Amino acid sequence: GCGNNAEKPKSDIKVAMVTDEGGVHDQSFNQSAWEGLKKAEKDFGIKVSYVESQQDADFAPNFETLLDAGNDLIWGIGYKLSDALLDAATNNPDQLYAIVDFSYGDKTPDNVVGVVFKAEQSSFLVGYIAGKMTETNKVGFVGGTAGDVIWGFDYGFQAGVQYAAKELGKEIEILNQYAESFSDVSKGKAIATQMYQQGADIIFHASGDTGNGVIEAAKEQDKWAIGVDRDQNYLAPDNVLTSAMKRVDVGVYNVVKDLVEDNFPGGQTVVYGLEEGAVGIAPTSDKHVPKEILEEVKELEKKIIDGEIEVPYNEETFKEFMKTL
Amino acid sequence: MSIDFNTKVIEMKNITKKFGDFVANDNIDLTVHKGEIHALLGENGAGKTTLMNILYGLYKPTSGEIYINGKKIDITNPSVAIENGIGMVHQHFMLVETFTVVENIILGMEITKNMGVLDIERATKEIEELSKKYGLHVDPNAKIHDISVGMQQRVEILKALYRGADILILDEPTAVLTPQEIDELMEIMKSLSDQGKTIIIITHKLKEIKQVADYCTVIRRGKKIDTVKVADIAEEDLAAMMVGRQVSFKVDKKEVDIGDVILKVDNLVVKDNRNLNAVNGLSLKLHRGEILGIAGVDGNGQSEFIEGITGLRPVESGVVTLNGKDITNLTPKEIIESGINTIPEDRQRRGLVLEFTVAENMILENYYKEPFSTKGRLNHESISNFAIELIDKFDIRPQDHNHKVGELSGGNQQKVILAREISNNPDVLIAAQPTRGLDVGAVEFIHKYLIEQRDNGKAVLLISFELDEIMNLSDRIAVIFNGKIIDIMDAKEADERTLGYLMAGGGTIDEAK
Amino acid sequence: MKRNRFIMIGISILLGLIVGAIVLLIAGFNPLEAYGVMIKGVFGSPKYISWTIIRSTPLILTGISVAFAFRTGLFNIGAEGQFIIGSLVATLVGYFVKLPPIIHPIVALLAGALAGALWAGFAGLLKAKFGINEVITTIMLNWIALYFSNFMVFTKAFKRPNKDASHRILESASINVLGKWKTSEAGKAFLVEHKFWKEFLNPPVNYGFIIAILVAMLIWYILKHTTLGYQLRAVGFNKDAAEYGGIDVKKNIVVSMMIAGALSGLAGATQVLGVSKETAILAIMEGYGFDGIAVSLISGNNPIGCIPAALLFGALKYGGSKLQPAIGAPFEVINIIIGIIVFFIAMPKLVEMIISYREKKRGGEVESIK
């Protein structure tokens, strides 16, 4: 039952989202998703709203709340919501759902769309920039809590650095540490400080609020940090070299657009990568990254889009990548 | 200096104090002249402490007026009292245990250098001088929890004098002192009054009143009975005024044959909280059919001795045998089950769970036994019945087994403990300070039960700081000093002087003579 | 006494809501509308009631856990960690152990409770043996539990591929009410006919609530009617007197912590078997233990009282989550309201003054009429 929006006036279309514990103002993917919805509201004249979750157990009741509010499409933001969303979608086959950062693969129900981002691609690009720009031949990666999603950033970044190292014909060491927390800024700072002291001059983080500490360390030591998800340059304009962008807003916006145009891709997983302009490096990158390197990045992007380079996203694929390098 | 009858330092007029509906002070008048030692006498709960707390600004009177040196003063808090030259030594010492003597004395009147920094050196000097002047020896740098009760009392007096007190209130100052210390205190009081100080002393001991006081005001149930000149009245008459009937202080005790040894303590060593040997090679034998009194000054290892034999504190070395069975270092439960029960010295800390009802407290040692419980399930009915029976037998008031024990008066709390321990019918009953702070009626009652226990062929180990109690109740008296029994004598042969000499560590009986 | 306590709690709740209204007003929201949304959000449909109950269930148990420890003189800040360990172990048993239905959840619940008991018992042991303050140890154990759980979830056999969570428990371990029947043809047919039940059973209604009520009664019974409860309360009120009476104080401290831990562990287990079905990577403390402290305090440390207190808590949190989508008011106002309620509950003296002032005023009016 997903083709009846055409008759509805657009101002009656309601779209809402459930955030994870980060909340809608998390300066990260929840916020980005909300920005996408707001843009859609403006562009299409629809109504949007959100519910924030306080703990994992809130996901399911929050989906119910939005269901009862009579929304046409309900978003779950973040892979953590995947189980709750699947349950809701199975119980309410007439309701449309979409999830960010998760794919149900072949088992995607007809009323669900998965939206995933090739974060490893943007990580690869920033890795390449780091590899090109390191003067100490040492770079670092700080992860939040280990897991599939963060591994994507980790291995994509490593691959990018190694790619640059190969090009330059030198060895670049990659320090790698997980804070086991997305919220411990002190720890992020401690780990980054240690990496800088050990000689790293560029650190990429994929660690939520913990990364705040990483950027802080960069500021203090006057070294480079690379942001994640959004353009984090504003957090330390002189020290955030670039950011590995994941345009959740673009993904969300596009799916809503499809809905409004009565074109909802139910039962599919939409993969957003470089090609769709949904991942990439931050627009402020030109502040600190030399033009030549940015141009090389452009070429790399093309190669990735063309499939010439397959960016790894976990240990296995990374090993394979290294073999082909 | 003699009494200056022209100067009324204190005049309390028509003082009434109500706690809720209860009238603790009922229209009391009190006049004290300069240089006088004035005694306040009355039963437990008569309202003596309340009256003095009002004078010291701790309680607001419900009605009535106070004049100090002829001027009407509204004593709203202790600071006002202190400013007007009143100092008070409280019934329960008001000392900060972790502070030194000096710190306790200067608290609230600190001498400081710049910016509120304490000048302990100067304070120490001043206190040393003060202590010399009034003959109140203290160790200025010792912590309160390390010094004897006698010294703590001197610290309390110094606290008042240090504040320039001209009027000194002493609330039951002798309750915890040895006879020698009491004598000393009497001397100190006389010398203070010679130096122009006015003293009000609260005490239950008529002897002391006769010894030092000039006048005595008797209070009964919140009402003032009379103020009398002490020199003109006999002790018996004072007592009669106090309780409203003639009283005899003799304990009825018939002769009983002393039986076999039931409890034997051999060379016992027990450590205190500071890890020092508080009980240091103590030996004694307790026989069936006797009350063995242990006389001694507080802090000579009595508490550790009791805790050692009852399993509350580890015994370092030595042996305790009960009925020939070694009970050294068994658990408290095992020791209770082998036949020792205790009336603990601190009834509120050790003896009772104040938040529990009377009934719940009655089964503290037996809750796991039939009929109070079956298979881990409490049997409320038999617990209640048991409690009701004991409440009746021991005349515990109010007669309500569901009453919280914490809301009972001290005497009734003590009766709950006594009822519980005696109902166990133990071979050995250890009674530590069983009548501390209780009024005459309650004391009589408890003494009766201790003697009954002995008459039934059981044994009682009585530990008390109250020499009169020891001498009246005991068949034999052992004196404890520095964690050892230094001598044992027949109660009939004991006299106060000798005991006092031994308790102060003077030596053995022979040396005393 | 009892009546007064109810009135006091009522007034505290009222004051909390008034302060909440002021906070909402300042931020430009209509408090009546906000509270209307919350009330409708909790009672508006059978399924909302189900959700409120589901939300409250773990809090009843962690509340009792904290209350039980308080009753025996211990401060269990560690309910959070015990909850985590209970969830973890229940998931392990729910996934790895193969047992028939009914037996499987019972075993998993017991295992979760046991794990919580051991976790908390360790803190009790340190207190009994070395005198280490349980407040410190339980705080430390909370964090250790969190990281330990994350560590376990990452072990190969346990981790679900492509998910930062463990495998889901087997269906046989579920404690959902009519879980299978709901999706069976017969069930579907019935539910289509019976709207109320369809709504009510729509959320993952589970036996956790019934378990929690039974446990509350059991704990109440233990405290009131057993020798164990007698001992524990004696130790809690006055351990010196308990020791003197022959009660093994140290053993009771350990036992008390173990029971408290078992309750929180059970809370974690019911949550897994009834709602989450898995253990996910924890990025932050989820707050079941800390909310349990508040629940316990609201109930006056009474196990039965924890049921209404947790329902209130669950209703505030669940109803509060509807503020944002409906009127755009931020959720934080709920935490402020809860804080104010607890704050006034801490001050019976003030609330009594308010009550007696009002009574006096009323009395005065009557007199002036005469």
Next chain:
Amino acid sequence: MKALNDLGIILGISLMYAAPLMYTALGGVISENAGVVNIGLEGMMTIGAFTGAAVSYFTGNPWLGFLAAGLSGGALALLHAVACVTFAADHVISGTAINFIGPGLALYLCKIFFDGAAMTLPLDLNHKIPRPLDRFFSTNSFWNSVLNQYATVYIAFLLVILVWFILYKTKLGLRLRSVGEHPRAADTLGIDVFKIKYLAVILSGILAGFGGAALSIAVVSNYRISLISGQGFIALAAMIFGNWKPQGAMWGCLLFGIAQGLAVYLGGTSLKISSQILAMIPYIITIIVLVFFVGEATGPAANGIPYEKDQD
């Protein structure tokens, strides 16, 4: 040389971790020595972290922010004091309430002042608390790693000395401790028990507020909801660990800091210890040290007991 530098890194990290905890733990020391149990430190720290970051951001002056943080912590503590001192509330209940109110209010205000955002806007490096010894040592030297810290770190240590001095060497300290040990005795000597308790609780809030700011405007440069996640409780633990003494609390915080430093350091070595296990290390070390080196601790005698005057 490498070993020395590594040690420098560990110590530097320890100090960074310990400083905010030290303020807060000192707050606990003051309050509890005056007999008021303060488990609301977490809430007071949170409101301080927000206020510090917000005021620094709007005024451009971190010291103003730091002071404001103290004031906001003190204001929240005032609530605790009213409950515990004037209304003889149960200290734990009131503290729990503070732990709901503080973070709730911080985030609520943050959203009002920062356009709905759950974090304040970051400060420039030169708008943060300064580092007095920056560029004083050569970069990457041992001394630089250890001593090139924000002023808040030095102030924390100065405060330990100051609090110690006040508690044990001054009139105020004597009175404060007497109130926590035996309020009745203090009362009979004309000391205003309520006033001292109020003062102590408010001071503890001020210090906890400082602790929050020491995180939000020194360790990092903004407040966000996750910034204070349990630090207040860790500080509470450190205070108990240190036997309710300022110097003891300091050691407690340092121990925890060093353990964190060690965990971070080990994570950067080639030892392949799982990061979750590493994350547990500080907490495990704290328990081990407690068991083997500290043992039983007892606070002030009248700590946590509401003091009521003449009840009539």
